Amino acid sequence: xISGVLLDLAGVIYDGEEAVPGAxxxxxxxxxAGLPMRFVSNTTRSTKPAVLDRLARLGLxxxxxxxxxxxxxxxxxxxxxxxxxxxxxxxxxxQEFADLSAGLPKAVVVGDAGEAFDYPALNAxxxxxxxxxxxxxxAPNRTFRDSDGKLSLDxxxxxxxxxxxxxxxxxxxxxxxxxFFRSALATMSCPDDQAVMVGDDAExxxxxxxxxxxxxxxxxxxxxxxxxxxxxFEPVPTATLRDLSEAVDWILDTRTP
Amino acid sequence: xISGVLLDLAGVIYDGEEAVPGAxxxxxxxxxAGLPMRFVSNTTRSTKPAVLDRLARLGLxxxxxxxxxxxxxxxxxxxxxxxxxxxxxxxxxxQEFADLSAGLPKAVVVGDAGEAFDYPALNAxxxxxxxxxxxxxxAPNRTFRDSDGKLSLDxxxxxxxxxxxxxxxxxxxxxxxxxFFRSALATMSCPDDQAVMVGDDAExxxxxxxxxxxxxxxxxxxxxxxxxxxxxFEPVPTATLRDLSEAVDWILDTRTP
Numbered sequence: 001x002i003s004g005v006l007l008d009l010a011g012v013i014y015d016g017e018e019a020v021p022g023a024x025x026x027x028x029x030x031x032x033a034g035l036p037m038r039f040v041s042n043t044t045r046s047t048k049p050a051v052l053d054r055l056a057r058l059g060l061x062x063x064x065x066x067x068x069x070x071x072x073x074x075x076x077x078x079x080x081x082x083x084x085x086x087x088x089x090x091x092x093x094x095q096e097f098a099d100l101s102a103g104l105p106k107a108v109v110v111g112d113a114g115e116a117f118d119y120p121a122l123n124a125x126x127x128x129x130x131x132x133x134x135x136x137x138x139a140p141n142r143t144f145r146d147s148d149g150k151l152s153l154d155x156x157x158x159x160x161x162x163x164x165x166x167x168x169x170x171x172x173x174x175x176x177x178x179x180f181f182r183s184a185l186a187t188m189s190c191p192d193d194q195a196v197m198v199g200d201d202a203e204x205x206x207x208x209x210x211x212x213x214x215x216x217x218x219x220x221x222x223x224x225x226x227x228x229x230x231x232x233f234e235p236v237p238t239a240t241l242r243d244l245s246e247a248v249d250w251i252l253d254t255r256t257p
Numbered sequence: 258x259i260s261g262v263l264l265d266l267a268g269v270i271y272d273g274e275e276a277v278p279g280a281x282x283x284x285x286x287x288x289x290a291g292l293p294m295r296f297v298s299n300t301t302r303s304t305k306p307a308v309l310d311r312l313a314r315l316g317l318x319x320x321x322x323x324x325x326x327x328x329x330x331x332x333x334x335x336x337x338x339x340x341x342x343x344x345x346x347x348x349x350x351x352q353e354f355a356d357l358s359a360g361l362p363k364a365v366v367v368g369d370a371g372e373a374f375d376y377p378a379l380n381a382x383x384x385x386x387x388x389x390x391x392x393x394x395x396a397p398n399r400t401f402r403d404s405d406g407k408l409s410l411d412x413x414x415x416x417x418x419x420x421x422x423x424x425x426x427x428x429x430x431x432x433x434x435x436x437f438f439r440s441a442l443a444t445m446s447c448p449d450d451q452a453v454m455v456g457d458d459a460e461x462x463x464x465x466x467x468x469x470x471x472x473x474x475x476x477x478x479x480x481x482x483x484x485x486x487x488x489x490f491e492p493v494p495t496a497t498l499r500d501l502s503e504a505v506d507w508i509l510d511t512r513t514p
Contacts, residue, residue: 117376119410126410142422153376153383153422161418165399165410 002216002255004190005030005037006181006209008199009051011223012244013039016147019058020222022245027060029248035255038184039067040197042139042174042204044111044155045090048072068184070138070174071096074109077136077173083107086133088125088158090114106133110162110170112144112155122158129166135159137170141204145224175201176208185214196254198247202229202237210235216254218247259473259512261447262287262294263438263466265456266308268480269501270296273404276315277479279502284317286505292512295441296324297454299396299431299461301368301412302347305329325441327395327431328353331366334393334430340364343390345382345415347371363390367419367427369401369412379415386423392416394427398461402481432458433465442471453511455504459486459494467492473511475504 007013013023030037039062041051048069055062071093078085078097084104085097089111097109108125129135137159146152159170174180185195193215199205200223209217219230219237222244230240241247264270270280287294296319298308305326312319328350335342335354341361342354346368354366365382386392394416403409416427431437442452450472456462457480466474476487476494479501487497498504 113376115376117379119370119372119374122374122414123410126414127407130408142424150384151387153380153418157379157383157418157422160421161410161414164417165414167399 001194002196002251003035003194004185004188004196005035005251006040006184006195006197006214007037007244008197008201008205008223009039009041009055010043011145011200011225012198012220013060014054014058015145015223017054017057020243022243024058024060026244026248030251033252033255035251036188036190037066038188040175040180040184041067041069042141042201044070044138044174045092045114047093047096050092065187068180070111070180073173073177073180073183074136074138075100077171078107078109081107081134083134085109085136086125086128088113088116088121089138090116106131107136108133108162109136109138110155110159111138112141113158117158122162126162126165129162129168135162135166135168135170137172137174139174139204140170140172140176141201143224151224151226175199175204176211178212181209181212181214191215196238196251198244198251200225203233206237207233207235210238218250220244220247258451259453259508260292260451261442261445261453262292262508263297263441263452263454263471264294264501265454265458265462265480266296266298266312267300268402268457268482269455269477270317271311271315272402272480274311274314277500279500281315281317283501283505287508290509290512292508293445293447294323295445297432297437297441298324298326299398299458301327301395301431302349302371304350304353307349322444325437327368327437330430330434330437330440331393331395332357334428335364335366338364338391340391342366342393343382343385345370345373345378346395347373363388364393365390365419366393366395367412367416368395369398370415374415379419383419383422386419386425392419392423392425392427394429394431396431396461397427397429397433398458400481408481408483432456432461433468435469438466438469438471448472453495453508455501455508457482460490463494464490464492467495475507477501477504 196216197209454466
């Protein structure tokens with residue numbers, strides 16, 4: 001049975017400024033069914049208030065504490081470990097780190113910096129790493145579906161390159177890290193084996209959730225999905241479905257054993 | 258015994274425009290001893306004529322066919338496989354590929370592009386890869402010693418990132434690929450077990466040469482060498498010495514059994 005739902009955002013609920021067809025109705029059907037749900041996103045080009053605004057413009061009323069972002073997880077990590085961030089992130093995200101202490105030992109924080117991934121910025125981050133800084137990856141995703149409809153390089157490529165050059169391993173804050181999934185689950189009082197994750201990334205959403213111990217993970221054929229993704233990563237999805245609307249049908253059918 | 262010598266260039270014979278102290282005399286002593294030698298460089302920011310010019314300005318007369326570069330190896334690969342290059346290389350190196358056929362299926366060629374490693378260029382290369390292009394790495398080096406004396410990101414970081422995002426493996430053309438070492442050895446009629454490689458990169462020069470079957474590899478503590486490099490990669494160096502001058506002493510001592 002299923003008693004709690006984690007939903008990805010980009011590629012599942014919206015693509016850019018547009019809702020994925022049927023997605024907002026699907027979210028409302030989950031709400032009406034009384035199923036607790038949380039939103040877990042690896043998007044690191046928008047602040048959390050911007051994410052909430054976008055959901056509101058699509059007619060979805062979502063509370064701030066229902067949304068989990070890698071930037072929040074990074075802020076907690078930096079505070080717990082007494083580190084100041086050296087940022088390699090999208091300009092939109094810089095303000096999320098503005099109030100943190102400066103002057104402490106550094107940790108390099110890598111998000112999807114987009115055009116800000118240039119040689120001087122990457123090399124400056126590399127030099128911090130070999131001088132002793134830890135490497136924090138907001139998200140390790142390989143690709144995302146860009147505004148022109150094509151796949152583009154996501155932060156994972158740059159994280160992997162920095163790991164290779166510095167011979168350090170990144171600490172992943174967002175999906176597929178187990179603590180990230182667990183921080184969302186912990187707010188729903190839902191047993192792991194009764195939780196389902198719905199996402200368009202077969203690796204970080206689906207295989208990641210199953211590896212983190214969730215009972216179910218549904219891959220949707222929207223967003224960045226490419227033919228064959230359901231066979232490309234282990235563990236394979238519990239189900240691979242057309243979109244969030246079909247996923248919600250499946251969840252409501254599977255809800256009671 | 259030793260009957261043939263392969264020498265790295267940057268960090269061994271010169272650093273930027275300056276000769277490494279004692280290096281040009283050391284090369285002359287090898288010449289005077291009648292030992293055949295070849296120069297194998299992973300530098301991909303200079304054309305071969307520019308490399309020969311730089312050696313000449315340091316007072317070393319080296320013939321074009323004594324120097325082996327990854328760009329030459331890439332030109333051969335492209336011709337043999339009927340591919341046109343999609344270049345992600347330093348502007349200085351573009352002319353080395355100018356006369357190759359256009360309009361054939363693509364192979365992405367990655368060198369140390371320096372400031373030309375920006376997001377649009379990396380993403381364009383990534384899109385060629387997922388559309389079917391092969392990935393050719395002129396060199397997979399992690400770091401190089403930059404003009405400010407500090408280590409900087411070399412091409413390997415970007416090759417690794419593109420491999421991760423595209424889920425393709427790069428074909429390495431320069432060191433440490435076995436064919437690259439062998440193409441230089443083949444011109445010296447020197448048995449593998451009587452060849453020595455001298456370099457400042459414990460991974461691509463030293464471990465690479467030993468893995469490729471050379472009998473000996475000497476790590477020098479000049480150029481990009483960092484304390485502990487001689488224990489960082491397997492196989493470890495046959496000897497770790499102060500500089501090329503000491504390496505030549507060692508070679509001349511080891512020459513006869």
